[in-house]
Amino acid sequence: MRSVKLLCALLVMMLLLCLPAAYAEPESPAAESGGSEPVVRVGMYIRTHADTRRLSSVLTCDAGFEIGRSDGTNFLPMITVSSKRIVIVPLLNMQIDYDDEYAGAALGEGNFGAWSVKNGLYGGYYSARAAGDFAAVTSKGFESRFGGFSTEEEARAHDAGRGISSPAGDRMALIDADTQKMILTYEDRTKPLALRGAGGALVSLPMVSFSGSWYIFEYPGFFEFEANGGLLNMVNCVGLEEYTRCVMANEIGGDFTKETRRAFSILARTFALGKKHGRQGYDVCSRPDCCQCYYGVYRMGDENNEIVDSTRGLACFYKDEPIAVLYTGANGGASCSSVAAWGGDEVPYLTTVFLENDEIEESARWETTFTRRELYDHLSQRSVFSALSDMDISMRVLARDPYGSSYITTLSVSDGAGHVVEINNSENVRMATGFSSANFDIEYTQDLEVLTADGKVETRRVYGVLTAEGYKPFTGFDESYGGGEYGAAVAPDKVTVRGVGSGHGVGFSATGSEKLSLEGFDFRYILQFYFKGTEIKRLYQ
Numbered sequence: 381m382r383s384v385k386l387l388c389a390l391l392v393m394m395l396l397l398c399l400p401a402a403y404a405e406p407e408s409p410a411a412e413s414g415g416s417e418p419v420v421r422v423g424m425y426i427r428t429h430a431d432t433r434r435l436s437s438v439l440t441c442d443a444g445f446e447i448g449r450s451d452g453t454n455f456l457p458m459i460t461v462s463s464k465r466i467v468i469v470p471l472l473n474m475q476i477d478y479d480d481e482y483a484g485a486a487l488g489e490g491n492f493g494a495w496s497v498k499n500g501l502y503g504g505y506y507s508a509r510a511a512g513d514f515a516a517v518t519s520k521g522f523e524s525r526f527g528g529f530s531t532e533e534e535a536r537a538h539d540a541g542r543g544i545s546s547p548a549g550d551r552m553a554l555i556d557a558d559t560q561k562m563i564l565t566y567e568d569r570t571k572p573l574a575l576r577g578a579g580g581a582l583v584s585l586p587m588v589s590f591s592g593s594w595y596i597f598e599y600p601g602f603f604e605f606e607a608n609g610g611l612l613n614m615v616n617c618v619g620l621e622e623y624t625r626c627v628m629a630n631e632i633g634g635d636f637t638k639e640t641r642r643a644f645s646i647l648a649r650t651f652a653l654g655k656k657h658g659r660q661g662y663d664v665c666s667r668p669d670c671c672q673c674y675y676g677v678y679r680m681g682d683e684n685n686e687i688v689d690s691t692r693g694l695a696c697f698y699k700d701e702p703i704a705v706l707y708t709g710a711n712g713g714a715s716c717s718s719v720a721a722w723g724g725d726e727v728p729y730l731t732t733v734f735l736e737n738d739e740i741e742e743s744a745r746w747e748t749t750f751t752r753r754e755l756y757d758h759l760s761q762r763s764v765f766s767a768l769s770d771m772d773i774s775m776r777v778l779a780r781d782p783y784g785s786s787y788i789t790t791l792s793v794s795d796g797a798g799h800v801v802e803i804n805n806s807e808n809v810r811m812a813t814g815f816s817s818a819n820f821d822i823e824y825t826q827d828l829e830v831l832t833a834d835g836k837v838e839t840r841r842v843y844g845v846l847t848a849e850g851y852k853p854f855t856g857f858d859e860s861y862g863g864g865e866y867g868a869a870v871a872p873d874k875v876t877v878r879g880v881g882s883g884h885g886v887g888f889s890a891t892g893s894e895k896l897s898l899e900g901f902d903f904r905y906i907l908q909f910y911f912k913g914t915e916i917k918r919l920y921q
């Protein structure tokens with residue numbers, strides 16, 4: 381979505397010269413539900429990029445940490461520690477690389493032993509720790525422990541009669557990464573462990589960005605950890621407004637008009653209310669291609685924060701339910717209907733909307749040209765096309781969005797051996813072909829050497845050939861024509877795919893919103909333009 385930067389800068393300058401009335405600050409009606417700001421539970425996808433589980437996590441905060449429990453939305457404080465870097469692992473023997481800023485760990489006997497010796501219950505964390513090597517937080521209270529041993533034999537040798545504690549993948553160990561000393565083991569299964577920066581400081585942790593590279597991002601709120609089967613589940617609990625600021629910083633940036641950004645802030649907030657991952661124990665995930673980009677405060681700026689404040693508490697509803705939030709950078713002037721994209725029943729506010737004269741920026745256009753061999757190579761490495769065995773590939777568009785957008789809903793791909801693969805729904809078409817969107821046209825051409833009237837040889841690009849039956853345009857690679865002006869039998873040797881936009885094309889379009897806002901329409905109009913029949917409500921002040 382940041383591809384429209386230059387145009388937007390120009391548009392913003394034009395806007396400043398001629399500020400329409402619609403740009404007045406939005407009014408602040410009383411909260412319609414009288415509620416309070418909810419907490420968003422963000423499932424943190426770090427290592428696998430597919431879920432919240434990981435073997436180890438390292439959190440950094442120069443102010444130190446508060447360690448406590450979580451009731452799902454609130455941090456219940458327990459102790460404050462001065463440790464600046466805390467490694468969290470399930471309570472199992474392992475090798476931890478404390479010097480690695482990502483605190484890589486591997487299961488097995490290593491420098492961290494999970495066996496310990498029990499040393500009695502104490503009234504508080506500090507007294508339990510002072511009586512032994514560290515404290516274990518259990519559902520009964522604070523237990524003093526000696527440890528950590530890698531084997532049962534070692535633990536038994538140190539047992540003074542109070543018993544030993546064995547490794548368990550459903551408990552956790554918190555270790556100071558700098559001193560490599562155990563801070564505590566968390567063995568209370570009644571509530572998840574919670575950590576946050578002391579005094580409200582941000583917490584840093586390594587994240588894999590969408591591009592696959594590692595970054596250290598800073599996060600607000602508190603982190604919740606649960607160990608299960610030897611892996612940690614990690615959730616960041618953050619207020620809805622702060623979550624919206626974080627998403628704005630990386631999903632839309634600062635180059636769009638204020639009304640587009642206001643509209644977007646309401647969508648970003650509404651998305652969280654939809655609780656897409658509710659069944660998995662969190663509301664949304666941090667992964668940009670699944671939910672919304674959540675890189676903490678990275679790239680956060682005052683202007684976008686003020687925009688979020690100006691729409692505080694506002695969210696978009698259809699019949700009292702938060703709408704399914706779908707947005708895209710550009711759709712070419714007509715949004716793809718949800719039926720075209722995924723099939724299923726009509727969603728009344730996700731049918732196609734048309735924006736007249738929506739100028740398609742060059743940056744939103746894409747084009748790929750293949751030779752016949754290249755097209756075969758491109759498609760045949762995708763599992764859905766594994767049935768194709770012959771290089772003579774032909775792609776045909778059989779249907780487009782029934783609501784009138786150009787997104788392709790049925791694509792037929794065949795080869796010279798008679799195999800045919802038919803793809804339905806535009807999102808399947810996009811995924812199967814690997815093209816940026818399913819909003820594309822296909823053109824077949826042949827470059828031919830021809831003899832001109834004055835006897836010169838020239839290369840001409842033809843889009844079809846003349847035959848005895850007249851001119852025939854190329855419609856696919858499996859058709860070739862003999863005779864005609866050029867004498868020899870020809871088959872098209874190039875296919876050019878020209879498309880617009882990237883992604884599904886359903887719902888809000890950022891470039892379309894820019895056009896509307898420059899015509900003087902405000903964020904309310906823009907949202908109701910893209911999501912027909914919906915209502916914007918203020919949930920809290």
Ligand SMILES: [Zn+2]
Pocket residue numbers: 656657664665666667670671672
């Ligand atoms: Zn997700």
